[in-house]
Amino acid sequence: MGLLTFSINVTLDGCIDHQEGIADDETHAFFTHLMDEAGAMLWGRTTYEMMESYWPAVASGNVEAPPAMREWAVKLEAKPKYVVSSTRSDFPWTNSHHIAGDLLAGIQTLKDATANGVLLGSGKLATELDRLDLIDEYKLLVHPRIAGHGPTLYESGLPGTRRLELISAKPLRNGAIALHYRRALT
Template sequence: MGLLTFSINVTLDGCVDHHEGIVDDETHAWFTRLMDENGAMLWGRVTYELMEGYWPAVARGEVDAPPAIREWALKLEAKQKYVASSTRSDFPWTNSHHLGGDLQASVHELKDATPEGVLIGSGSLATELDRLELIDEYRFLVHPRIVGHGPTLYQSGLPSTRRLDLISAQPLSNGVLGLHYRRAG
């Protein structure tokens, strides 16, 4: 069974607004390595729609992008992508699949079918999956910014505290810190 890893950009005050992080070759390389380490991506519908509106065009060369961004787009294009949604079932982007029905059962099946692991990058979906105690690991890029607005990490709360073990901490030259945690036994 593969691990389900939640990964997202977050500021020091917990903001997960994708406009607030440092976007450069180094942060893209960090996420590209993480994506390479996993067999599939898992998103909610909103994140999928955000991604499908931009990254396929970058992969096709229709958007001028630096090499690190283009590399990410090409690898993302080839990656298996699963979308948990109760409101949409058609996902035409290459290698995209609907994950419907009972969320807990569907994610268990996906983890079983993906020994290389599944990477989730949707904050609200991650909250729901954490409530179901399905997330095994957390990989955060913590940006040295305090922005004072939301959305924030786990803003709708969890039923209990999650105790985590630090696996690694990797400072990047741009001041961002890559953190890898695993759920404590």
Template sequence: MGALIFSLNLTLDGCVDHREGIADDETHAFFTRLMDEAGAMLWGRVTYEMMESYWPAVARDEQAPPAERDWAVKLEAKPKYVVSSTRRDFPWTNSHHIAGDLRDGVQRLKDATPAGVLLGSGRLATELDRLDLIDEYQMLVHPRIAGHGPTLHQGGLPGTRRLELVSAEPLRNGVVALHYRRAR
């Protein structure tokens, strides 16, 4: 069984608005490495639609910045799983729908993906954390205070999650890469 790894950009005050992060070669390389190591991607519908509206065109654009294009090309080939109760059709290459019971669907995906599943949706992460399905957290904390939301786990959790630090690595751009594992 593979791990479910939640990874996202967030500001020092917990804002997960994708427009607030530093999108440079270093952060793209970080997420490209995580994606390379994982066997599949997992998103909610909103994140999937945001990604679907941008990255396929970057993968085809030979003039795109190299770090962005590298990410986009690899993302195009990676299996992508989407949790949605409102959308059924996911035409982007290698996209699959997870329907029915959330716990069962995500557990089956973890069981079938020994290299692990990379989760990149904040609201979905809250639901999966409530179900005790997230095994690791790999966050990029950006040196910014956004002063607005959405924030990480804004909907709350039933209790505190204890984590064990695996690594902390400052990047040249001031971002800190944090890797935690659930304390069981």
């Protein structure tokens, strides 16, 4: 069984708006490495649609992009992508698959079938999966910014506090810090 790892860009005040992070070669290399390690990507519908609207065009060369972004896009094109949605069932982007029905059973089946683990990149979906005790690790890229607005991590709340064990903390040259946490054994 593979691990479910939640990874996202976040500002110091908890904002997860994708436009608030530092989008440079170092950041893209960080997320490309995470994607390389994972067996599949997992998103909610909103994140999928945001990704689908841009990255396939970068991968095909129809959009100008720096080499680090193009590398990310090409690898993302080939990576299995799973989408949780109750409002959409057609996901035409290459290697995209729909997860419908019982969320706990669907994600547990995905974890069981993906030995290299699943990389989750959607804030709202992370809240729902954390409520179901399905997230095993957290790899957050904390940016040296205070956004002063949302959306924020876990803004709709969790039933209780999650205790985490720090695995590593690595500063990047751009001032962001890559944090790796694992759920603490209680």
